[in-house]
Amino acid sequence: MRTDSISENSTDGPGSSPAFPRHEQTFPELTPHEIARMRRFGELRSYRSGEMLFETGKPGPGMFVVLSGHVAITQRDGLGNVTPVIDQGPGQFLAEIGQLSGRVALVDGHAEGDVETLLIPPEQLRALLVAEADLGERLMRALILRRVNLIQGGVGGPVLIGAHTLGDMARLQNFLGRNGHPYHLLDPATDKDAADLVARYAASRADLPLVVCPDGTVLRNPTESEIAYAIGMIGDQDHDKLYDVAVVGSGPAGLATAVYAASEGLSVAVFDARAFGGQAGASARIENYLGFPTGISGMALAGRAYNQAQKFGAQMLIPVSVRSLDCSRDDGALALSTDCGQLMRARSVVVASGARYRRPDIANLASFEGRGVWYWASPIEARLCADQEVALVGGGNSAGQAAVFLSSHARKVYMVIRGGGLGASMSRYLIERIEATPNIELLFNTEVVGLDGGEEGSLERVRWRSRLGGDESAVEIRNLFLFVGADPATDWLDGCGVMVDRGGFVVTGAQCDTGEGRPVSALETSVPGVFAVGDVRSGSVKRVGGAIGEGAQVVAALHGYLDDAAKPAV
Structure with missing residues (x-):
């Protein structure tokens, strides 16, 4: 770049103050x-x-x-x-x-x-x-x-220049939108100034979209981290400070930990590699969360928690990725190495890094990511699907919510499900809503086996096959949504001593064999001072309400650990 x-x-x-x-x-x-x-x-x-x-x-x-x-x-x-x-x-x-x-x-x-x-x-x-x-x-x-x-x-923030159909345009819009940062769009096909900038700065299609920062700097198709640093999204990092708590991950569990810990006087730093809200933040509507009878979007719920955490003084370091955890320092602090090349120190760490979207074994899948293959369904992707046929893979609650949401924009939604039904993996209210939606077609015992693209590298056709009869179909589809589960984001814990189970989820509580003969609290890992909450924890219920509950619950354990650590040795 x-x-x-x-x-x-x-x-x-031109113009006057907006209403x-x-x-x-x-x-x-x-x-x-x-x-x-x-x-x-x-x-x-x-x-x-x-x-x-x-x-x-x-x-x-x-x-x-x-x-x-x-x-x-x-x-x-x-x-x-x-x-x-x-x-x-x-x-x-x-x-x-x-x-x-x-x-x-x-x-x-x-x-x-x-x-x-x-x-x-x-x-x-x-x-x-x-x-x-x-x-x-x-x-x-x-x-x-x-x-x-x-x-x-669209007041403040950078200007994104490019066609709205560009996959990388949707990627940057999603990143800025999910982080609550304003931006403005210009299409070179209809705006002369935008066209002049493209002619001047974009030597090839790979340079698009252009991003013009408020100080006049022009970025060519930047990564999320590059645009974040260019527009000052990431606040100053106090590398010399010893925090009481470092929270890795800002999904519902991590945000709950930040809110309750900071409100009780602990100094808190929160890290996330992409955006606050985690996978829940991409949910179009959560209808079974306590206290919201009409439902609430995952982004709205996460945004409220994000603002609460800042109100109580939690330092939000987003997007900052944690690369590794060192639990063996002589000074007793736990050290987190970040993608900025710096070490951040804390007296305790809460692992709330959740899970990464699972990628099914489909040839050339990666080449279509951001060019027709999506792992979430926001209004940005929905606009790309207007009056089109789309396909969605998955049978869980997230897939069901996305299918219902997309059905109000797309002409038809094919819902591709490997199993023979939805009852074992989806809430009953969602099943009833899907069955009552005329433009959602359920394809049971079916799996996607191939993707075909056009000259510009965007998705144009999806092929799927019946797992019972072997019949294969090819449908002209430009947008494919994948909701096939997730794998725990625990690679950054390699070598630090934190135990994980066979699936890579963090083991906590009585399952931990510390070899020290000391009692371990329900959310503490095999390493003293390191706790785990939410989807990343082995045995968690994988629900928003459960994650928030664990994020609140862990604060009592943090107080107990920090108080004990502060006592002089006898």
Whole structure:
């Protein structure tokens, strides 16, 4: 991948401030009494006319409460365009959810005339949200709604340039969307500026999509990690800090651990190689989770937990992949080696790395991944399937949820199932819904045996065979969804002493033979101070509710271990 820069001779772009849904909740006006309660958490800062309070792509200093004057919020997209977003005056505050952890600003803010503010840095902002519960609720809701509006309006973040049918375009959209980061799309077929950039920077189709960062840097078909570092998604990593808890994986189990541990005063760092939410985050709708009678999407559930974890001070390091765990250091700390080439130290580790999507044994499968073969079904993929016939492989709850979701977009959904029924692997309510959906066709005792592509390398045809009669069919299908289970993501534990079972899942509790004669708590592994929760744990129920329960349960065990470790040796 190569990078270049576009000059930033920014000029005011057309348009006016967008209309914000739920405006009063998104931009509440604070009373003098509320501002007085907030003063102990911040310090006074003054700015002259035209001076920047915060700048796109640079770490934000925290939340500003405007005491006098006005601040103009504008969007700068990296293409040289500046667009007004909104003006904020006395009694209003400037921040969005990213400022809970000091992430980079997604918009610019400059003083219109002289401005006096109260600046509340991220650490003090988190303290304010906890200490002032009623006020904190209003502030937290506004911070979340502002990020939602930025995402929905395509304000802030990078510009993705390429045809919407590109597999790599869907890959990057999914990555940014699942991490709650705004972005903007331009199609070179309809936008002249986009076409000019493609002509200038994309020497071949492999260079697409182009990604233009807010600072003008152009990336050619970047990896997820490359775009994350370029746009400042990953916050500063304190390599010298000894955390109380390092959580590896930010699915439901890891997020629950982070929320409960951080809320009880433990210092927490959370690592994930791709996005928060894990496999559950890709679920179109979860209808059997306690407290949500109308259902909730996996992304919405995970997003709430992600914001909660930040509210209580957990450091979210996403996407940062953990390569190995060293449990033999002389200083007694557990050390995690990351793909950044750095070591992060913790007094305890919670393994919540879940599982990786299983890839069936189909020739040339890898060549179609991201070009018609998908392991999740989000609105991005659903748009690619509009009025088409699609195929979906799998018979579990995730497959059922995806089939129902896709049926509202695709002309027809072929559901390919190796077994002779769904009763043993799928909830009854989903089976009934699938059977009642006219454009879902169930193909039992059937398996996919081949994939064929076109000249551009995208999937064009899927071949499947009956496991009973051997009859083979070939259907013109451009999108194939695979939900055939997952394998535990435990390779990074090799050599550290943590026991796994024959399937590679982490062994915990009474099954562990530590050889030390000490009692082992239900979620502790064979290595003292290392615990496992959620799908990665041997014997877990592989359900969202169970994973969240284990994530909460492990915190008591963490307290017990950390307290014992802090006691002086007798």
